[in-house]
Amino acid sequence: MPIQILMPALSPTMTEGNLATWNVKEGDTVSAGDVIAEIETDKATMEVEAVDEGVLGKILVPAGSENVQVNSVIAMILEDGEDASALDGVDTSAPTPPTTDPAPIATDMPSEAEFATPAPAETPILSEPEYTGPVVNQTVREALRDAMAEEMRRDPGVFLMGEEVAEYQGAYKVSQGLLDEFGAERIIDTPITEYGFAGLGVGASFAGLKPIVEFMTFNFSMQAIDHIVNSAAKTLYMSGGQMGSSIVFRGPNGAAARVGAQHSQCFAAWYGQVPGLKVVSPWSGADAKGLLKAAIRDPNPVVVLENELLYGQSFDVPESDDYVIPIGKAKIERDGADVTITAFSRMVGVALDAAKLLAEEGINAEVINLRTIRPLDTATIVGSVKKTNRIVSVEEGWPQSGIGSEIAAKMMEHAFDYLDAPVTRITGEDVPMPYAANLEALTLPTPERVAAAAKAVCYA
Amino acid sequence: MAKAAQANAKGASAKSASVKKSPAKKPARKRPVKAQPAPTKEELLGFYREMLLIRRFEEKSGQLYGMGLIGGFCHLYIGQEAVVAGVQANAQPQDSVITSYRDHGHMLACGMDPKGVMAELTGRAGGLSKGKGGSMHMFSREKNFYGGHGIVGAQVPLGTGLAFAHKYNNDGGVCYTYFGDGSVNQGQVYESFNMAQLWKLPVLYIIENNKYGMGTAVHRASSTTELYQRGSAHGIPGEQVDGMDVITVRDATAKALEYVRGGEGPYILEMLTYRYRGHSMSDPAKYRSKDEVSKVRSEQDPIDNLRQMILKSKAADETELKAIDGEIKTIVTEAADFAKASPEPDPAELYTDVLVEA
Numbered sequence: 135m136p137i138q139i140l141m142p143a144l145s146p147t148m149t150e151g152n153l154a155t156w157n158v159k160e161g162d163t164v165s166a167g168d169v170i171a172e173i174e175t176d177k178a179t180m181e182v183e184a185v186d187e188g189v190l191g192k193i194l195v196p197a198g199s200e201n202v203q204v205n206s207v208i209a210m211i212l213e214d215g216e217d218a219s220a221l222d223g224v225d226t227s228a229p230t231p232p233t234t235d236p237a238p239i240a241t242d243m244p245s246e247a248e249f250a251t252p253a254p255a256e257t258p259i260l261s262e263p264e265y266t267g268p269v270v271n272q273t274v275r276e277a278l279r280d281a282m283a284e285e286m287r288r289d290p291g292v293f294l295m296g297e298e299v300a301e302y303q304g305a306y307k308v309s310q311g312l313l314d315e316f317g318a319e320r321i322i323d324t325p326i327t328e329y330g331f332a333g334l335g336v337g338a339s340f341a342g343l344k345p346i347v348e349f350m351t352f353n354f355s356m357q358a359i360d361h362i363v364n365s366a367a368k369t370l371y372m373s374g375g376q377m378g379s380s381i382v383f384r385g386p387n388g389a390a391a392r393v394g395a396q397h398s399q400c401f402a403a404w405y406g407q408v409p410g411l412k413v414v415s416p417w418s419g420a421d422a423k424g425l426l427k428a429a430i431r432d433p434n435p436v437v438v439l440e441n442e443l444l445y446g447q448s449f450d451v452p453e454s455d456d457y458v459i460p461i462g463k464a465k466i467e468r469d470g471a472d473v474t475i476t477a478f479s480r481m482v483g484v485a486l487d488a489a490k491l492l493a494e495e496g497i498n499a500e501v502i503n504l505r506t507i508r509p510l511d512t513a514t515i516v517g518s519v520k521k522t523n524r525i526v527s528v529e530e531g532w533p534q535s536g537i538g539s540e541i542a543a544k545m546m547e548h549a550f551d552y553l554d555a556p557v558t559r560i561t562g563e564d565v566p567m568p569y570a571a572n573l574e575a576l577t578l579p580t581p582e583r584v585a586a587a588a589k590a591v592c593y594a
Numbered sequence: 595m596a597k598a599a600q601a602n603a604k605g606a607s608a609k610s611a612s613v614k615k616s617p618a619k620k621p622a623r624k625r626p627v628k629a630q631p632a633p634t635k636e637e638l639l640g641f642y643r644e645m646l647l648i649r650r651f652e653e654k655s656g657q658l659y660g661m662g663l664i665g666g667f668c669h670l671y672i673g674q675e676a677v678v679a680g681v682q683a684n685a686q687p688q689d690s691v692i693t694s695y696r697d698h699g700h701m702l703a704c705g706m707d708p709k710g711v712m713a714e715l716t717g718r719a720g721g722l723s724k725g726k727g728g729s730m731h732m733f734s735r736e737k738n739f740y741g742g743h744g745i746v747g748a749q750v751p752l753g754t755g756l757a758f759a760h761k762y763n764n765d766g767g768v769c770y771t772y773f774g775d776g777s778v779n780q781g782q783v784y785e786s787f788n789m790a791q792l793w794k795l796p797v798l799y800i801i802e803n804n805k806y807g808m809g810t811a812v813h814r815a816s817s818t819t820e821l822y823q824r825g826s827a828h829g830i831p832g833e834q835v836d837g838m839d840v841i842t843v844r845d846a847t848a849k850a851l852e853y854v855r856g857g858e859g860p861y862i863l864e865m866l867t868y869r870y871r872g873h874s875m876s877d878p879a880k881y882r883s884k885d886e887v888s889k890v891r892s893e894q895d896p897i898d899n900l901r902q903m904i905l906k907s908k909a910a911d912e913t914e915l916k917a918i919d920g921e922i923k924t925i926v927t928e929a930a931d932f933a934k935a936s937p938e939p940d941p942a943e944l945y946t947d948v949l950v951e952a
Contacts (some may be wrong), residue, residue, distance in 0.1 A: 140661060142656075142659070142660020143659070143660050143662055144660075144875055144876045145875060145876040146662065146665045146666065166650060166653060167649065167653055177878065178872075178876050178877055178878045178879065179878070180875075180876075180877070183653055183656065204660075204662065205661060293762070319762070324789070327785040327788065329781065329782045330785025330786050330788070330789060331751075331785070331789065332751075333748060333750075333751025333752050333754070333755065333782060333785075333786070334752075334754050334755035334758055334786065334789060335755060336751075336752055336755060337692070337740070337751060337752035337753060337755020337756045337758065337769075338756070338758045338759045340740050340755070340756060340759075341740075341755070341763075342759070343759050343762060360748060361748065361751065364745050364748065365745075365752060369741070370947050370948070370950060371726055371947045372727040372731035372741075372742075373723050373731070373732070373733040373947075374721070374722065374724030374725075374726050374727065375724070376723070376733050377740070380950075410948055410949065412949070433950040434949045434950055
């Protein structure tokens with residue numbers, strides 16, 4: 135049976151092209167890899183190589199032919215032992231059916247109705263065991279350090295790398311004392327080279343290690359965002375589940391104080407958009423310890439967005455190696471019936487202060503500490519809104535496509551019938567962070583702004 | 595536009611792209627290097643089999659692409675086979691490999707199943723990534739092959755990280771980190787060089803200099819074209835190697851590995867090679883002349899040269915080689931048949947493998 139040579143496509147969108155030249159003639163012997171013809175479109179030319187060997191029995195489409203359909207037979211090759219008579223009766227007139235027919239998948243596709251609701255719509259309702267053990271009053275900074283130290287004692291594959299984490303004891307002293315306990319092999323000062331060491335960390339995680347990559351601040355993670363998104367978040371999927379990246383990226387996020395535009399930015403929405411990443415953002419000392427420990431134990435890439443202004447604040451923190459907060463579980467910090475206020479990181483404190491102001495006016499606000507940005511605990515928020523029928527979202531980040539925008543969309547999808555007022559967002563102002571003290575103060579959410587928004591949705 | 599293309603083609607042919615070594619500065623060596631033994635008959639035939647498999651596999655990929663069975667990007671390795679075959683001949687089981695998106699040859703050289711690779715190219719459930727990775731993204735835990743990466747140069751820090759893990763675990767492994775001449779101007783490459791040398795990581799950097807980063811000739815993109823010297827600012831030794839000769843590649847790699855396994859840190863091998871086909875499938879072929887391509891093909895083809903070497907040394911005769919050709923043809927045909935017959939992934943696979951269940 136002679137072998138058919140088909141008109142090839144240069145790209146998936148090409149449907150026809152010109153057969154410019156034949157480099158061989160009928161009767162020539164061809165071997166695999168020989169260039170036998172050239173085809174061209176308006177965009178490109180391509181050499182056609184023989185994939186099989188034999189004798190070129192017949193050229194069906196002569197050189198110079200235009201608008202030759204992709205996948206039509208352009209020539210026939212006679213295999214070993216065949217002669218021209220083998221061509222007799224072989225139908226070469228019609229193009230062979232193209233194999234680009236998308237039909238096979240179409241029959242298996244979910245119906246439109248199935249597409250109407252996004253598949254993994256809501257996060258499962260996670261239970262969080264109540265902690266009743268001893269607590270210690272310590273700063274968020276100490277809680278983060280203890281979380282890392284405990285996990286490093288537990289798993290020899292865990293190591294910390296970043297700028298100034300070792301000998302300097304941490305740019306913000308979060309890694310204080312770790313070099314003494316774990317040595318330079320596991321507490322690693324890096325050069326100032328975020329793209330490089332983030333990629334190096336992801337590579338080490340491919341091999342099964344558990345890197346904690348510290349960014350001195352998350353502003354510098356923009357240098358490394360390619361490895362966080364393209365290398366860490368996508369590899370599990372691209373490998374069909376064979377290998378992924380178990381890694382933690384952590385450091386202070388958002389505005390500090392008077393450090394200007396390039397050092398004051400919230401990345402929750404940026405990383406929160408990426409499938410394959412988990413994103414957490416602790417507020418209290420317990421959050422810091424429990425979420426960082428969970429992040430280190432998690433087999434996926436986890437972004438831990440801390441806050442420099444919280445590092446020095448003290449909280450009661452569980453004194454237990456096993457205190458781990460489930461990722462994906464929000465916490466109701468203050469029960470209330472009149473309005474729901476969601477916040478994360480430092481804004482939880484702002485929301486709680488706003489709740490105090492509201493209480494003075496007889497409004498009982500429920501404050502939800504999101505703790506996890508991705509996967510967002512939609513169930514807890516919806517549960518609260520079913521009770522309060524009103525919601526105000528608070529964040530430091532910019533308004534467009536922010537966490538508040540996401541919450542607003544989720545409420546439309548899952549709590550529309552329960553809303554008695556529009557979802558309201560309190561965000562950082564839509565400007566780069568100014569340096570001047572008075573302008574900076576005008577940029578960030580305050581308890582007064584949050585309280586005013588809550589009153590507005592209560593029509594009070 | 596036509597004018598610009600002409601100028602490019604002229605520039606390309608003016609600067610001859612033949613795969614010849616420039617007078618190489620020999621790197622200072624700290625230890626004497628053992629002479630490499632002459633290749634055995636088995637080794638020669640092994641190289642022939644492996645390189646021919648890559649060549650025939652890639653030709654078949656090109657054909658399936660032309661038939662619409664492979665979509666998107668498809669970067670063929672035809673012409674460069676001696677590089678990966680010669681390097682990987684030195685691999686130990688504990689070593690790891692990472693490369694760019696021109697990765698089919700590397701996967702075959704690492705012993706990954708041609709059927710699984712081809713079915714990934716056609717986007718089928720039987721592919722190594724279940725059809726979700728594609729030509730540029732395949733991996734194998736079993737073979738320590740860490741991808742297939744689509745961002746130019748990104749595999750360099752990732753490979754350096756794999757080397758970091760070899761050192762951290764003290765497992766004696768080396769990471770073979772392959773990248774092209776197109777990636778040598780990426781900042782992250784130098785960030786990696788710096789850390790690899792600073793921490794003496796066991797990484798072998800293999801620059802596959804095939805003369806063109808996409809359609810841009812090396813001399814039009816790189817201020818210095820002696821790419822093996824790109825580690826010199828970091829004190830990393832480098833060497834330029836005739837990447838069209840598999841035995842030369844094997845020997846140069848063996849020497850470099852002696853250095854790397856000895857704990858001295860990274861080493862750079864610049865492999866001078868040539869890509870016969872376009873950058874991807876849709877390539878205007880205006881940046882180099884046809885004569886240039888056919889000259890390399892006819893004078894320096896790594897497989898033809900090896901074949902001649904085998905015949906001359908009487909390691910095998912025409913009949914034996916023909917038998918190997920037949921074996922390879924069967925493997926590739928079976929791979930293509932499998933890739934065509936394997937079903938498309940189940941729609942439910944859309945949502946799997948996004949996260950590992952914690």
